Amino acid sequence: MTRLPVLIPALLVALAACAPGAPKGINKDTLDEAVGSAIGDPGACVIIRQKASGKTVWRYGSYIACDRALPSCVGQATQTLVDVADAVVKGRPQTISCNSVADGSRGVGWSSGDAGDPAKGLVYAAVVESDRALPGREIKLRIEAAFKKAGL
DSSP, X not given: OTTHHHHHHHHHHHHHHHSOOOSTTSOHHHHHHHHHHHHOOTTEEEEEEETTTXXXXXXXXXXXXXXXXXXXXXXXXXXXXXXXXXXXXXXXXXXXXXXXXXXXXXXXXXXXXXXXXXXXOEEEEEEEEETTOOOHHHHHHHHHHHHHHHTX
16 A cells, blocks of 8 residues: 555656647647637547548547547437547548437537648547537637647
8 A cells, every 4th residue: 555656656657658749840738728728628629630640649638528429419329539530530520519418408519620731631520518518610610720829
């Protein structure tokens, strides 16, 4: 038991090392701040990937927000942000929103597309799920403006 306090900082450093930084030439703190100001919510997650390789180069949001299976807003299907990111890498962007619970007290908005200048070869996928979730089209407008503000 006495070793546990020593292991916790080491574990936190190891987990932080696993998180992607930022796209090349972009300041991570500037990008984090721009996206946080645009769509900041505990239920928000954004991933930026290289379109050619599919590699994630930046992520905003907690693992809980990023890994949840949520309504796809098409039929009864669910999807994760990884599913949306995989689709946009293959050239299938989406912008959609719907209620995430039957009583309509919570919603989910999805958006994906080019992350900044298409010539840079970066794409994004974003989700917000909460009692005040933005519609997908509003996420798209805000996130793309945030990317521009951050230099993408």
